[in-house]
Every structure is written in C-alpha cells, then in structure tokens.
Amino acid sequence: MFRTSIAAIAMLVSSASANxxxxxxxxxxxEQKVEQDDLVSxxxxxxxxxxxxxxNSHLTDTERRDIFEKNLDxxxxxxxxxxxxxxxxxxxxxxxxxxxxxxxxxxxxSVGTPQFCSATDNR
Numbered sequence: 686m687f688r689t690s691i692a693a694i695a696m697l698v699s700s701a702s703a704n705x706x707x708x709x710x711x712x713x714x715x716e717q718k719v720e721q722d723d724l725v726s727x728x729x730x731x732x733x734x735x736x737x738x739x740x741n742s743h744l745t746d747t748e749r750r751d752i753f754e755k756n757l758d759x760x761x762x763x764x765x766x767x768x769x770x771x772x773x774x775x776x777x778x779x780x781x782x783x784x785x786x787x788x789x790x791x792x793x794x795s796v797g798t799p800q801f802c803s804a805t806d807n808r
Contacts, residue, residue, distance in 0.1 A: 705730045706774040713774060715765030719757070727775075728753060735777040740789045749780040756780070 709727050711717040719727070728750055736742060741749055760773040778786055786792070 705734055709775075713760055713764055714772075715761050719761070724754065724757075727757065731775060731779060735779070738777050739780050740778070741780045741785060744780075752782055752785075753780045 705727065706713060708730065709723075712719050712723060712727065717723075731753060739749070741752070756779050757775070760775065760779075763769060763773045778789075781789065787794075
C-alpha cells in the first residue's frame with residue numbers, strides 16, 4: 686500500500702511539472718498567434734518554472750514581463766523564419782535584456798578586438 690501511494694504521488698508530481706517550450710510550442714514556432722490570454726498563460730508558467738531562479742527576480746513583475754514579451758516576440762520571429770539552423774526557446778534568462786545578460790555573466794564586448802585564437806589567427 687505504501688509503495689503504491691509513493692508511486693502515485695511521484696507520478697502526479699512528474700506529470701504536474703510542465704515544460705514551457707513543449708506546452709506552448711505552437712506559439713513559439715509561430716504556427717499559432719499569441720493572444721493576450723495566451724501571453725498571460727505563458728508568463729505565468731515562466732514564473733512558475735523560472736521565477737525565483739531568474740537573475741532579474743529583483744525587478745518588478747511589470748518590468749520583467751515587458752522584457753519577457755519583447756524576448757518572446759524575438760523568439761517567435763526567429764523560429765518563424767525559413768531555413769533557420771536552430772530554434773530558440775524560453776529559458777531562465779528570458780526576462781533579461783541582452784545588456785542584463787552580459788552584466789550578469791560579466792561578458793565584455795569583443796567587437797573589433799583581435800581574437801588571436803587558432804581558428805582566426807593568420808600569423
């Protein structure tokens with residue numbers, strides 16, 4: 686009886702955990718238009734999956750959502766293009782701007798800076 690209960694609970698927990706990218710794949714691929722109600726659902730699921738682990742969790746909900754919406758548009762536009770070699774998805778950084786991401790990971794811009802690595806060095 687005890688083993689059956691534990692198995693049932695484990696099954697419920699695993700089925701309750703969702704994956705935002707598979708749950709909303711029709712929207713992320715551009716196959717289905719994102720309406721306001723859909724956007725609310727996607728945002729709420731993002732917060733459930735990544736909310737507390739987001740580096741931007743210190744921002745207000747409105748600030749994070751505005752950034753998230755812009756990034757969601759970028760994801761959908763990219764995934765809607767013909768012939769792309771990869772697809773974009775939602776992750777724990779989807780409520781961050783590019784600048785936020787660079788600051789968080791201490792990434793310095795290297796545009797115009799010589800790289801001197803074996804793949805690019807012509808010396």
